[in-house]
Amino acid sequence: MxxxxxxxxxxxxxxxxxxxxxxxxxxxxxxxxxxxxxxxxxxxxxxxPQAVIDAVNHYYRHQNANVHRGVHLLSERATEVYEGARDRVRDFINARSSREVVFVRGTTEGINLVAHSLGRGFRKGDEVVISHMEHHSNIVPWQQLRDQLGIVLKVAPINQAGELDMEAFEALLGERTKLVSVTHVSNALGTINPVRRIIELAHGRDIPVLLDGAQAVPHAGVDVQALDCEFYVFSGHKMFAPTGIGVLYGKEALLERMPPFQGGGEMIKMVTFDRTVYAELPHKFEAGTPNIAGAAGLGAAVAYLNAVxxxxxxxxxxxxxxxxxxxxxxxxxxxxxxxxxxxxxxxxxxxxxxxxxxxxxxxxxxxxxxxxxxxxxxxxxxxxxxxxxxxxxxxxxxxxxxxxxxxxxxxxxxxxxx
Ligand SMILES: Cc1ncc(COP(=O)(O)O)c(C=O)c1O
Known part of the structure; x- marks a missing residue:
């Protein structure tokens, strides 16, 4: 059942x-x-769960078309499924608006999006603070930025229990810190980080915070407004939804100021050879045909989790x-x-x-x-x-x-x- x-x-x-x-x-x-x-x-x-399998199956049997472009019935259905999933995710993580919910391939792509978009504005000597317990997807994008721009990567240490050393973490925050990017829950150790305190300390210095929620969202309720983090990323496939779909939550004002990550269809309002006017949020960050079936599955997974x-x-x-x-x-x-x-x-x-x-x-x-x-x-x-x-x-x-x-x-x- x-x-x-x-x-x-x-x-x-x-x-x-x-x-x-x-x-x-x-x-x-x-x-x-x-x-x-x-x-x-x-x-x-x-x-x-069967509900997710059914949603993907139903999508391909009855709703499949490209989103946002067509006026025909199937395109309307596909768009409804896709945007409906976004609204469900918005409610699930308590985002203020669906404009703050960007569909990505998964956590890895979400972090890369922030590194390539927000990070493009970083300058030589600017700092990003991560922790010693990060997944490679929250290490490598920042190292790449270090190699490209000369930013400094600072790593907050952990103790023998696998807990973040909060004193050392605080000491790493400084004038040049442009972002704190840490995991909510460690995939290797299971540690739940004191993310509220991390955010409080960072905000005390006007530093934005990205949380890698890949291992948190499937296991406990997450409220991005209560957390007050600037970014929160997670993967559908770890929360009982299909692979190839995930979410970058970002505060609207910040996302508005950030340049697009990739260019192409879907993310534009108007294109001439001289210039392009980008689409509104969240589409500005969703270049190309998205994973519509994945979104259908994600929407069903969210409904299932809410029911349990x-x-x-x-x-x-x-x-x-x-x-x-x-x-x-x-x-x-x-x-x-x-x-x-x-x-x-x-x-x-x-x-x-x-x-x-x-x-x-x-x-x-x-x-x-x-x-x-x-x-x-x-x-x-x-x-x-x-x-x-x-x-x-x-x-x-x-x-x-x-x-x-x-x-x-x-x-x-x-x-x-x-
Ligand atoms: C904490 C954490 N961050 C990021 C990732 C990367 O997720 P994905 O491969 O879905 O992009 C994982 C996957 O294991 C993870 O556990």
């Missing part, structure tokens, strides 16, 4: 019926190597995290990398005497999908002096039983490899 406002009501808030949720995700019924699939790789990408309830999702995942942490602590030789006090449901593990890649392979044979590697956060691995970790990252359709199976598989890996 699909979760809708009718089927999941506030009255069952106390009992999180995970089996009912699981029934909404057809792929969870797959078997892996003859075992029931335990999908614990949600930080990499999430699975899709972000507060309930956050509470349930927190229970899973607590349980998984306790169980992992009892696995001989296992050590959790990332023990922040405020943590999302990410369990990055190293096992004495066993390489993370071997863990991944052995665990996979038991039907458990986890990710082994650096998780696109090599500086985090360097800080903890590990080559890689095996990471279980949870979603609200995961169960205690799946965590038990992960722990059993780790025990088995130790038995056969050490």
């Amino acid at each position: 699909n979760a809708t406002a009718e089927t999941v009501t506030k009255s069952d808030a106390a009992v999180f019926d995970v089996e009912r949720i699981r029934a909404d995700f057809p792929i969870l019924a797959e078997r892996a190597h003859g075992q029931p699939l335990a999908y614990l790789d949600n930080a990499a990408t999430s699975q899709k 309830g972000m507060d309930r999702i956050a509470a349930y995942e927190h229970q899973l995290l607590t349980y998984g942490t306790e169980q992992l602590q009892q696995v001989p030789g296992a050590r959790i990398i990332g023990t922040a006090r405020d943590k999302a449901a990410v369990l990055s593990v190293v096992l004495d005497g066993v390489h993370a890649h071997d863990i991944g392979t052995i665990v996979d044979r038991k039907g458990v999908a986890v990710r082994s590697g650096h998780h696109c956060a090599m500086p985090v691995m360097q800080f903890f002096k590990v080559a890689a970790t095996a990471r279980a990252s949870l979603a609200f359709y995961n169960t205690r039983d799946e965590l038990d199976r992960f722990c059993d598989a780790l025990r088995y890996a130790r038995e056969v490899l050490v």
Whole structure:
């Protein structure tokens, strides 16, 4: 059964019926190597509920056309779906206006957009502050800007728990700081950063803040007005929507002042060979034919998440995290990398005497999908002096039983490899 406002009501808030949720995700019924699939790789990408699959299917069967251009019926339908999804996202993150919701390919493109647009105005010696726990997508674009423009990249350190050192962070903010760009939740460690405090400190010095929300939006309610950040970016595919669609939220006044990222169709009002007048927000930043089917899926994912309830999702995942942490602590030789006090449901593990890649392979044979590697956060691995970790990252359709199976598989890996 699909979760809708009718089927999941506030009255069952106390009992999180995970089996009912699981029934909404057809792929969870797959078997892996003859075992029931335990999908614990949600930080990499999430699975899709039937409602999202149906929305994409429906789009191609009944609504497919290009947006904004045609007056014919299908074009109107496609535009309605696309702009309707934008309005849903606006409400979901509580943006003031749909003009502040720019569709992009994903978090990576959202950060690159800001780096190439806002960043184009930076000068040699200007500074961008990031943290040691960033995903590569919030490191490399700024390094590229450093190489092109001579800006300085400052990196706020973390401690052994994987928490941001807030004193050191504050000390990095200065006259030349043009932007603070940090992750809301770390994909490699699960750390939830104190983003309100980060924003308060930055705003105290008139510094704009970009938050990478890729790992936050799927797991807890996000309110961009309450946060008061200048930019917030996230990926559809990590929040139960298709790949190739994501969101850059930006404060309207700032977006208005920023030059377009890419040029082409869709982002113009008028073109002659002499000059171009750009389209209004948010279209100014959406050059070319967009991912309309992806937007249809994203709109459906947002409706689905609203029906389940972000507060309930956050509470349930927190229970899973607590349980998984306790169980992992009892696995001989296992050590959790990332023990922040405020943590999302990410369990990055190293096992004495066993390489993370071997863990991944052995665990996979038991039907458990986890990710082994650096998780696109090599500086985090360097800080903890590990080559890689095996990471279980949870979603609200995961169960205690799946965590038990992960722990059993780790025990088995130790038995056969050490
Ligand atoms: C914290 C964080 N930022 C950015 C990204 C990049 O997201 P995408 O590949 O969807 O652009 C990821 C993906 O794992 C992530 O976890």
